[in-house]
């Protein structure tokens with residue numbers, strides 16, 4: 001297993017639409033393990049493959065707390081097949097948009113069809129925090145980020161700030 005680097009806004013790769021996985025094999029399971037390790041290290045509660053610059057439709061999640069047993073989810077080619085009418089408003093952050101947060105409204109629960117890490121098709125309801133994270137991650141697979149739900153004014157301000165931070169970090173590295 002190895003830690004991978006998480007890419008951040010304004011990296012154009014984050015806008016790319018990820019391609020479906022054709023075969024669930026050991027190479028894919030190695031990618032999932034790297035993603036999980038990278039997510040725990042960050043630390044975060046979800047990660048889409050595109051965040052480590054791999055444009056494939058896979059994501060990992062784990063919302064267990066430090067004092068609880070780990071409870072990882074691995075979703076391959078996930079598809080939301082039901083959205084609740086009930087909506088929920090919650091603060092959201094993203095490892096690819098460090099240090100910025102916004103209140104985002106999303107369906108409170110969803111049903112997702114996906115392949116598990118053995119390639120078996122599953123259908124599962126997610127609610128509360130997992131519903132939020134799974135929608136956030138599936139958005140990444142479609143090149144979408146939580147800042148796309150806020151005003152253009154706020155979004156531009158965040159993107160400008162992160163662009164400036166990046167330039168500063170690059171000049172320090174020289």
Ligand code: GNR
Pocket residue numbers: 043044045046047048051091092093094095096132133136137140
């Ligand atoms: O670690 C994360 N926390 C989080 C909090 C609220 C809503 C979504 C998330 S996902 C985020 C990790 C991440 O960027 N996944 O793509």
Ligand code: NI
Pocket residue numbers: 093094095096136140
């Ligand atoms: Ni994210």
